[in-house]
Amino acid sequence: MKHYRVLIVILLALTVITATDTMAQGKSKKKQKSEKRGGGPPPWAPAHGYRAKTRYVYFKDYPVYYDNDRGVYISLSGKNWSVSAKLPDILKGVDLLATPKIDLDFSGDDPQRDYDEHKSKYPKD
Known part of the structure; x- marks a missing residue:
């Protein structure tokens, strides 16, 4: 029973670490896309279309x-x-x-x- 609890804790920790890493990569890709295109039109330009x-x-x-x-x-x-x-x-x-x-x-x-x-x-x- 003790080994079972240790295994569950390890699996939960791996799940949290993986989810956090995946979210960080998603944000990083969005940021890179935004930076690549300059983050949208400059402030002096009308934005829509x-x-x-x-x-x-x-x-x-x-x-x-x-x-x-x-x-x-x-x-x-x-x-x-x-x-x-x-x-x-x-x-x-x-x-x-x-x-x-x-x-x-x-x-x-x-x-x-x-x-x-x-x-x-x-x-x-």
Whole structure:
């Protein structure tokens, strides 16, 4: 009878350990998925259906685009364009909710190639 109780305690302990490990792995996978896609749209973007409708957002007062599919900013730095998941320095301190943005009808991977056209079509305010 004593061996039976020890066996039950061991089985219960293994069940608890396995369940805890499985729950932790599930949370970790969800977190990784969320991090991979950037945790949703940025705070300045409308959340519901935004990504499905528009891939690129052009900040018309700045040489910056935001790629909703990849969750990255494409910005002009000197003479070169750079891609980064971090907010470009030129937008730091800018009220992104209030700054003018244009949803671009562009399906390629490099909207910056048409920057001169975008700049003249959507002049600064």
